[in-house]
Amino acid sequence: MSHSSQFALLGQRRFAPFFWTQFLGAFNDNLFKTALIVIMTYDAASWTDMSPSTVTNLIPGLFILPYVLFSATSGQLAEKFEKSAMARFIKWLEIGIMALAAVGWLTHSLWLLIAAIVGMGTHSTLFGPVKYAYMPQQLKPEELTGGNGMVEMGTFVGILLGQVFGDVLVMQKPLGLMLVASATLLFAVLGLLSAYRIPHTPAPAPQLKLDWNPVRETFRNLAFARKNRSVFLSMLGNSWFWFYGAMVLAQFPVFAMDHLHGDHSVFVLLLTAFSLGIGAGSLLCERLSGRKVEIGLVPFGSFGLTLFGIDLYFAAQGYVNTATVDAFSMLAQQGAWRIVFDVVMIGVFGGFFIVPLFALIQLRCDPQHLSRTIAGMNILNALFMVVAAGVAMLLLQHGLTIPELFLATAVMNALVAVYIFSLVPEFLMRFLAWLLIHTVHKVKTIDAEHIPDEGAAVLVCNHVSYVDAIVIGAASPRPIRFVMDHRIFKLPLLGWIFRTARAIPIAPAKEDPWLMEKAFVDIAQALHEGDLVCIFPEGKLTATGDVNEFKGGIAKIIERSKVPVIPMALRGLWGHLLSRHQDNALERAFRKGWRSRLALAVGQPLAPHEVTPELLRNQVLELRGDWK
Known part of the structure; x- marks a missing residue:
């Protein structure tokens, strides 16, 4: 797949049939619903004794009602049964509902159309869990944002076009009702044809025992979440x-x-x-x-x-x-x-x-x-x-x-x-990190896929500036627990940021032995819980731009927690306004300029038994190269 655009997914069977199935479903839902609302607004007297405002408010409510009644059941069905088969079943159901609606249009029967509205609400309720659970099974983690973006775009464009088509078709006198009945059946059939192209997607919990009580299952789902x-x-x-x-x-x-x-x-x-x-x-x-x-x-x-x-x-x-x-x-x-x-x-x-x-x-x-x-x-x-x-x-x-x-x-x-x-401070932390690397700096990540998507690991990196943690955090797909000098926590803004991010304060043994020991206990606890922990083994910011000697704390961490260690290197931050470069601060700010280039290089994970401070320092030096 081309990595340049999420539109490349539309050329692949694992995404395209699913995309067009959900697009056609959203389109048809809204074509039918809008046509009914328009006809009830402008021609209600020939259909019912109820006022137009009553009917037009009743229709959206009845469409939403199945979401409340059947969502719990639809979630269980999507877990228990293979998803392409579920999609085909739902599309066959849509054809049946649109056939019922066609009879309602042609016989001038409002109650058949009301029943079809509830049916289409049920159709959408059943497809929702299938739609969003399908993507993580077929798309890679780095494709999820693009895939979801495509689905949301397709859904809202489908809604818009469906509303426009529904409005236009139903007002075509004298054939408007026939056109709506034919169009909704046609698009239901097209949706079914797309569903037959969706690839096999196994059920994640085929052994699941269905609970048909929607209230009990709803509370169970929310409690689990x-x-x-x-x-x-x-x-x-x-x-x-x-x-x-x-x-x-x-x-x-x-x-x-x-x-x-x-x-x-x-x-x-x-x-x-x-x-x-x-x-x-x-x-x-x-x-x-x-x-x-x-x-x-x-x-x-x-x-x-x-x-x-x-x-x-x-x-x-x-x-x-x-x-x-x-x-x-x-x-x-x-x-x-x-x-x-x-x-x-x-x-x-x-x-x-x-x-x-x-x-x-x-x-x-x-x-x-x-x-x-x-x-x-x-x-x-x-x-x-x-x-x-x-x-x-x-x-x-x-x-x-x-x-x-x-x-x-x-x-x-x-x-x-x-x-x-x-x-959830993580949202705000990620926003600050995102803002930093999309405004002040232009950051390139190299081999960031070496940072694991799940499971515990220790990240080690050279320490160049006070914003190192923010740059590293922005490159990681997961939250990171940073181990940082306790004095940073006393700084007005940065201290609040790092406390919010649940960073772990540490002090030298000669300065505060209790805090140092507590830091190692907190690190072991974080790794036990499967978190990523990042340390700066130099123990202080570089004053020269060179990588200082790595201290022995990493060996103590790995002795307690046998987890992989991943070396990383920051490039381009030396001379940053928040580094310890000796030049005048104003001069540093202008030298780096706006949107200055940075890079974070990530090395291959090392097994715990391989790790020594000397080996890690050499790995970081090699990753950094000559670019400070």
Whole structure:
């Protein structure tokens, strides 16, 4: 596979049929649902005695209902049965549902169409756990971010195109109903044909005994997920995104009509802008993450959701048009482009927020429980969306305008972000590391795949500057416990950063023997728990740029914990503003310049019995070469 773009996955059987299956499913769901909502909005009297507003609010609710009722069961099915067979079964079910809907369209039977809405909600509920659990089995860890980005892009583009097609087809008089019935059947068949190309993907837990009680299984899934703190909080973060999205997107029809004074095409324009933004943000995640699961993008995404949510409020205040306009006329009005830009950017930063969270869940969740974890998350998503609808109704009833509702949602997002990132400092740490290597420096990693994806290991590296740990942490696919001089913890900003990252303070034996012994106990405990631990065996920052003698602490660590040792070397940090270079600080800052080049070279793991301080120093020197 070409490593230049995630689009290369579309040329491979392990991804392409699966991608088109989920794309066609999202497209068909929304084609059918939108056609029904439109016909109930403009022609409800010929179908039912219920008011149009009642029916149009009932349809999305009935579509979401199966997520609450059947997600627990769908997660178990995805664990127990082979996934390509599950996909084919779900697509055969979709054909049956669309056939039922076709009868409803042609016989003017609303209740058959309502039954089909519940059926399509069930179809999506069953496919969700299959979709997200399939990727970790078929994609490499470094492909997960790109794969998830493609799936999120495909899903939102499918949703957008489905809504546009549903709106256009159903309004084609007098053949609109026939066109919708035929199109939904056609795309269900195309989805089935794609599903037959999905490669065999074994069931992770074929021995699983199904529990048909959805309530009991839901609580069991959530309880299991809570054991892994980062996974559970990633699930909550994902559900919060759906809360945010539901709060904002649900207001678009009325915002377009009452505030922007637009016709239906203005609503479609806003929806298109958001969907394209999500697609662009999802695809950009792979490039910005450096082909690894980079959760540092999550705080970045959250910041953008708040920033552009607030700006959308102010942009709406600057829109003064009162005449009825279509999409093209609306764009000619003062302040219109700023509104559209804000909507696009909310989508872009939403992609930055949600794609790494999905990839983190897939990477860190127990593979035999991943589908059930995704199912539990789907239930949380549905509940958060229901709560979002209730909160929006409450705020609007208390006199908030829709722009003020956008502002309130952005402020709530900021508060939730602070809370989540205080609970899981790793998100914030990775963001700081990501920011450093994407703004101040340009970092190249060499053979970073030698850092293991799981299991304990000790990383050793030369010590050049106060930001060594941040550069190394940014290159690692996993969190690292750094062993650092206790005096660093007294520095105002760096001390907070390293305490937040659970770094292990150490002191020389002659200075604080108790702290030194405690450090070795903490290192042994971290390795016992399967963590990565990084030490700087020189014991101090270099004052000359050369690699100092390695002290014997590494031998003591390996004597207690028989784990692999991985030598690494930093290149290009000598002379950094935060190094001990003797030149004037201002001169150093200008010498290095903006976006200065750095490199981190990672060597082959060494077996514990091979390790000596002298051997490790020689390995680090060889990795570093002449570039200090």
